[in-house]
Amino acid sequence: GDSQPLKGRRLLISLGGTREAIDPVRFIGNRSSGKQGIAIVTEAALLGAVGVVVSTVDFARVDGFETIRVESALEMHQEILSHLPESDGLIMCAAVADYRVKNPASIKIKKGASAPQIELIENPDILADSSSYIKSNDLKCVTVGFAAETNDALLNGKKKLSKKGIDLIVVNDVTEDGSGFGSDSNAVWILGSEGSSERIDLAKKSKIAKSLLLSLVKILDLKFPL
Numbered sequence: 001g002d003s004q005p006l007k008g009r010r011l012l013i014s015l016g017g018t019r020e021a022i023d024p025v026r027f028i029g030n031r032s033s034g035k036q037g038i039a040i041v042t043e044a045a046l047l048g049a050v051g052v053v054v055s056t057v058d059f060a061r062v063d064g065f066e067t068i069r070v071e072s073a074l075e076m077h078q079e080i081l082s083h084l085p086e087s088d089g090l091i092m093c094a095a096v097a098d099y100r101v102k103n104p105a106s107i108k109i110k111k112g113a114s115a116p117q118i119e120l121i122e123n124p125d126i127l128a129d130s131s132s133y134i135k136s137n138d139l140k141c142v143t144v145g146f147a148a149e150t151n152d153a154l155l156n157g158k159k160k161l162s163k164k165g166i167d168l169i170v171v172n173d174v175t176e177d178g179s180g181f182g183s184d185s186n187a188v189w190i191l192g193s194e195g196s197s198e199r200i201d202l203a204k205k206s207k208i209a210k211s212l213l214l215s216l217v218k219i220l221d222l223k224f225p226l
């Protein structure tokens with residue numbers, strides 16, 4: 001078959017965990033390593049894609065991909081939305097913080113008589129916003145999300161797929177052995193908005209990446225043939 005089914009396609013890929021500033025030296029973060037996202041960028045390049053990576057972590061250059069480094073969900077939101085118009089596919093692999101600090105301090109918070117109260121406010125949902133932006137502007141872009149679940153993985157994954165209005169979701173039960181944060185392997189379901197479902201038993205993140213990208217190819221070639 002075609003060894004480069006993504007040739008001629010531009011992908012927009014986010015990866016890593018966002019950092020939400022508390023003050024100039026502290027942040028609220030999460031345990032996302034970015035490994036699954038880096039595997040996707042690497043496999044996507046092998047399959048012929050080019051594009052942009054919006055990342056919170058440093059990683060080795062991948063041919064054909066430009067990397068934009070960001071820290072917070074708001075910065076990621078802005079970069080993703082601004083690069084959607086030229087993208088054929090959006091893969092939101094990043095672990096985006098649901099909340100950020102409402103008023104980050106501009107100077108380092110000093111230890112005082114009482115513990116500081118940190119007020120949080122909700123971050124935008126980058127994927128949901130992207131999917132509505134794509135629909136309202138008639139963009140030709142296929143959307144992929146991830147869901148890390150601890151219970152009822154399939155059911156919660158299906159709900160997320162339709163709630164966010166996306167084309168594909170990779171559902172990961174993070175309680176399964178060898179799966180999830182920091183690991184080199186994963187066990188997932190890949191669910192499509194048209195009802196397709198594919199189970200991938202514990203496999204290297206590179207294999208998960210390739211399966212996901214081949215599912216994306218199917219949707220792209222169907223919806224937006226070259």
Ligand code: C5P
Nearest residue numbers: 092093094096123124125126127145146
């Ligand atoms: O709702 P939940 O956080 O489980 O959804 C995960 C998916 O949504 C991931 O693809 C993640 O990148 C994306 N997401 C986002 N913006 C947020 C939260 C999650 O794009 N604020």
